[in-house]
Amino acid sequence: MTEHRMVINGRGVTFTQGQTILEAAEANGISIPTLCHLKGTTPTGACRICVVEVERARTLLASCATPAAPGMVVQTESPKVVHARRTILELLLSSGNHNCAISGASKGNWTEFQQHVQAGDGADELCPVWGDCRLQELAYQYQVNADRYIHTETEYPMEMKNPLIVRDFSRCIRCGRCVQACNEVQVNRAISFGYRGDASKIVAAGDRALIDSDCVFCGECVQACPVGALVEKKSRYTWRPWKAEKIRTTCPYCGVGCQQWLHVQDGKIVKVTGVEDAEPNKGRLCVKGRFGYDFIYSEDRLKTPLIREESGEFREASWDEALDMVADKFREIIAESGPDALAGVSCARSINEDSYQMQKLFRAVFKTNNIDHCART
Ligand code: SF4
Numbered sequence: 490m491t492e493h494r495m496v497i498n499g500r501g502v503t504f505t506q507g508q509t510i511l512e513a514a515e516a517n518g519i520s521i522p523t524l525c526h527l528k529g530t531t532p533t534g535a536c537r538i539c540v541v542e543v544e545r546a547r548t549l550l551a552s553c554a555t556p557a558a559p560g561m562v563v564q565t566e567s568p569k570v571v572h573a574r575r576t577i578l579e580l581l582l583s584s585g586n587h588n589c590a591i592s593g594a595s596k597g598n599w600t601e602f603q604q605h606v607q608a609g610d611g612a613d614e615l616c617p618v619w620g621d622c623r624l625q626e627l628a629y630q631y632q633v634n635a636d637r638y639i640h641t642e643t644e645y646p647m648e649m650k651n652p653l654i655v656r657d658f659s660r661c662i663r664c665g666r667c668v669q670a671c672n673e674v675q676v677n678r679a680i681s682f683g684y685r686g687d688a689s690k691i692v693a694a695g696d697r698a699l700i701d702s703d704c705v706f707c708g709e710c711v712q713a714c715p716v717g718a719l720v721e722k723k724s725r726y727t728w729r730p731w732k733a734e735k736i737r738t739t740c741p742y743c744g745v746g747c748q749q750w751l752h753v754q755d756g757k758i759v760k761v762t763g764v765e766d767a768e769p770n771k772g773r774l775c776v777k778g779r780f781g782y783d784f785i786y787s788e789d790r791l792k793t794p795l796i797r798e799e800s801g802e803f804r805e806a807s808w809d810e811a812l813d814m815v816a817d818k819f820r821e822i823i824a825e826s827g828p829d830a831l832a833g834v835s836c837a838r839s840i841n842e843d844s845y846q847m848q849k850l851f852r853a854v855f856k857t858n859n860i861d862h863c864a865r866t
């Protein structure tokens with residue numbers, strides 16, 4: 490691929506045809522802040538945080554949506570750029586219920602504001618994503634708070650109806666990442682932008698709650714949301730990033746082998762996210778992988794094999810006893826009715842290697858082709 494040259498922050502760098510300024514900068518180790526940009530999806534330039542100054546351009550340009558060009562001279566942190574970013578951040582913070590430590594900390598009505606937000610949230614803590622929020626991170630980086638502009642309220646109430654996801658429209662910055670995650674990454678097409686201007690809102694068809702829509706609760710939108718507008722219901726206000734450790738693992742639900750981060754606090758999983766840039770899922774997860782971890786702590790989990798007695802009752806048994814019994818029954822059936830009287834169904838949660846061994850056992854040892862794999866449920 491042909492390499493071209495451009496200048497970023499006074500440094501000569503190379504880029505390839507088709508790269509945006511943002512991609513060219515990233516490829517050369519130069520960081521440009523983003524909010525709406527979602528890797529691998531169509532750039533929208535919606536938030537304008539990634540603006541840069543380009544020599545001879547009349548206005549600041551969104552680096553995520555502007556193609557790099559040979560000979561281009563770009564400044565990513567010039568005074569003009571920083572001023573624009575600070576203004577955007579201040580406007581975002583002054584709209585809605587941003588009650589973390591960064592927002593309005595010097596306001597005279599700080600306590601009143603907190604009480605107002607907490608009443609709506611049903612919790613007496615600071616924002617549930619405090620410490621895990623891109624807007625808050627950038628507000629610290631650019632040293633802004635929400636004091637400069639009049640605070641505006643959203644008219645949309647929080648959506649608590651869904652079993653797994655809480656939608657808090659008061660903290661939505663309308664970046665559109667959730668829409669892209671749903672429509673372009675997972676291709677579920679459950680949500681889009683609705684209404685106009687100040688009234689704009691992310692909606693499911695007919696402006697219904699997610700539970701009443703085409704949403705499949707994959708949670709991709711929650712993972713993509715850079716603020717506290719979409720939050721996992723189960724872990725809301727129960728975890729804080731500085732208290733949790735991240736452990737990488739493979740999803741136990743099916744043979745695809747999606748890579749996950751388990752967020753573990755006090756020895757318990759509090760949420761699960763996909764590992765970005767890791768095969769095979771590249772950060773995506775389905776509803777089971779993302780939300781289906783409660784069974785680990787279920788009192789009803791089987792911890793030892795159970796054998797059904799003649800009476801129909803189950804009794805606990807050792808693995809040796811249970812496996813010997815299965816082997817004896819198999820031998821009996823084959824002796825009486827031949828190998829085709831046996832059939833095996835491999836578990837969907839098994840890894841591919843185990844499923845391979847299962848079919849080998851049936852085909853090569855028992856001499857029957859009666860082997861299948863149950864559907865991924
Ligand atoms: S969403 Fe982010 S900026 Fe808003 S209150 Fe929560 S942590 Fe603060």
Ligand code: SF4
Nearest residue numbers: 671704705707708710
């Ligand atoms: S949970 Fe999945 S399907 Fe539902 S809105 Fe979010 S991304 Fe779309």
Ligand code: SF4
Nearest residue numbers: 661662664665667714
């Ligand atoms: S819900 Fe989150 S991801 Fe979606 S537009 Fe609002 S802030 Fe952006």
